[in-house]
Amino acid sequence: MKFFAVLFLSLLPLWAQAIEVGEPVAPWTLLDxxxxxxxxxxxAKILLVARSMDAAKRVDVALQGQPKGYLEARHAVFVADIQRMPRLVAKLFAVPAMQAYNYRVMLDRDARIAPRYSAPVDNVLWLQLDNGKLVARHEYDSVTQLRQALEQVQP
Structure with a gap:
């Protein structure tokens, strides 16, 4: 009986559906x-999700040269999935390097949040929100396109 309970609980995430346009986005809390x-x-009006180092680098390059508070002024939140990064590397090198950024990075250290939002791992996922509800989603594999999209948003 225990076996079936464990099997059921381990397969449960496979039945989870990705969030669809029109659905509410469940609130969560992460540390920056x-x-x-x-x-x-x-x-929050925009949720940017990077599930790989390449995607996070795209966000960083797109934000270079922007003033402090650029994302906040646009009600944008950036989530980086760093669960694949070895903890020691994150603690000693990556997170201290991120402290030099002039924007906040919500760190999904245990992949609790980013997997909720399906997209190709190397793309930056842009979720457009309105009062906590998903109204549109876009994927960016280009720094130029991401930068242009951010520039279109009025603070």
């Missing part, structure tokens, strides 16, 4: 690169 908590709420 300064270990400051952030909770997703109805104020």
């Amino acid at each position: 690169q300064f270990d400051q908590a952030y909770t997703l709420d109805g104020q």
